[in-house]
Amino acid sequence: MANTPQAKKRIRRNNRRAEVNGARMSRIRTFLKRVEAAIESGNADDAKTALRAAQPELARGVARGVFHKNTASRKMSRLSKRVSAL
Template sequence: MANTLQSKKRARQNARRLDVNKARRSRIRTFLRKVEEAIASGDKEAAQNALRAAQPELMRGVSKGVFHKNTASRKMARLSSRVKSLG
């Protein structure tokens, strides 16, 4: 339990940041899931459109500190190669 005023304030701030980051991470995962579903359906055009929509969301998560830069780059590279391999 937080005792000092500063630690109580930090606990409040951390709780707020947790909510914001959780929502942001959930939103990014939704965009990534749409790409996965388009790949699974075999629709290359839909997969490309979903990937183009997901990329700025993922990079926004990086700039906001939700994901590490290399993690986002790895996810984008793997998804784009899978989209590219669709017939």
């Protein structure tokens, strides 16, 4: 258990950051799932629209520090490849 005021504050801050980052990750995953669903349905127009919506979300995740730059790049590359194959 934390004893010093600084450690107690750090616990409060960590809990808040974890909550915010969890919400961000969830939001990004939702956008990615929409792209996946559009790809599975075989609808190229929906997939392209969903991909365009997902790209800035992934970039925002990188800027906010919830995703590594290479992870987001890899995800976008793989999704783009699958969408263009439709």
